[in-house]
Amino acid sequence: xxxxxxxxxxxxxxxxxxxxxxxxxxxxxxxxxxxxxxxxxxxxxxxxxxxxxxxxxxxxxxxxxxxxxxxxxxxxxxxxxxxxxxxxxxxxxxxxxxxxxxxxxxxxxxxxxx
Amino acid sequence: xxxxxxxxxxxxxxxxxxxxxxxxxxxxxxxxxxxxxxxxxxxxxxxxxxxxxxxxxxxxxxxxxxxxxxxxxxxxxxxxxxxxxxxxxxxxxxxxxxxxxxxxxxxxxxxxxxxxxx
Numbered sequence: 001x002x003x004x005x006x007x008x009x010x011x012x013x014x015x016x017x018x019x020x021x022x023x024x025x026x027x028x029x030x031x032x033x034x035x036x037x038x039x040x041x042x043x044x045x046x047x048x049x050x051x052x053x054x055x056x057x058x059x060x061x062x063x064x065x066x067x068x069x070x071x072x073x074x075x076x077x078x079x080x081x082x083x084x085x086x087x088x089x090x091x092x093x094x095x096x097x098x099x100x101x102x103x104x105x106x107x108x109x110x111x112x113x114x
Numbered sequence: 115x116x117x118x119x120x121x122x123x124x125x126x127x128x129x130x131x132x133x134x135x136x137x138x139x140x141x142x143x144x145x146x147x148x149x150x151x152x153x154x155x156x157x158x159x160x161x162x163x164x165x166x167x168x169x170x171x172x173x174x175x176x177x178x179x180x181x182x183x184x185x186x187x188x189x190x191x192x193x194x195x196x197x198x199x200x201x202x203x204x205x206x207x208x209x210x211x212x213x214x215x216x217x218x219x220x221x222x223x224x225x226x227x228x229x230x231x232x
Binding site: 008049089100104106 | 118120146148155156157158160163207209211220221222223224225226
């Protein structure tokens with residue numbers, strides 16, 4: 001079901017280090033996943049997506065890993081920068097909700113320390 | 115990429131008044147838009163699905179008469195918070211999917227509207 005009213009876990013990393021944000025998704029039938037970044041006071045922004053026929057996808061400084069066996073998704077950010085500080089949401093979609101809203105994870109707040 | 119515009123970005127109103135928030139898809143058509151509410155330090159909570167030319171579908175616990183949704187065109191959905199009270203103060207976000215893309219296309223989000231009810 002939808003993520004509702006959960007308080008955000010926080011990840012703190014040193015500037016320049018790599019960040020790994022994890023997400024456990026609920027529906028084994030989900031076959032499309034997106035990571036969104038939400039800065040304070042703004043709407044979510046698309047970062048990277050991956051379909052279930054892939055295990056890994058790379059973007060600029062970001063990599064998404066998908067482990068369908070354990071229903072786990074991760075977002076890796078290389079050389080984390082202060083501008084990466086935000087809340088990160090994973091979102092899943094599958095045959096049950098094609099064309100509808102994504103199912104969002106609870107989100108993780110990333111804090112980049114100077 | 116596709117852009118979704120929300121207006122106003124911030125609004126302050128007196129208790130008992132109604133507030134309308136607009137969500138526009140600027141360069142694509144959206145038969146379906148979604149409205150969310152987000153409390154501080156919490157995730158997005160889906161309020162309703164806005165369907166062009168038909169009634170919105172509300173999530174359980176969301177009052178239809180309180181949060182009026184109109185999706186009169188393929189590029190515009192509006193959310194009206196009627197008789198607003200302080201507990202309605204929140205960050206409201208809309209999203210839309212390009213109707214021309216495959217069903218699993220990404221959702222594009224508006225910048226959000228922060229409502230403060232005094």
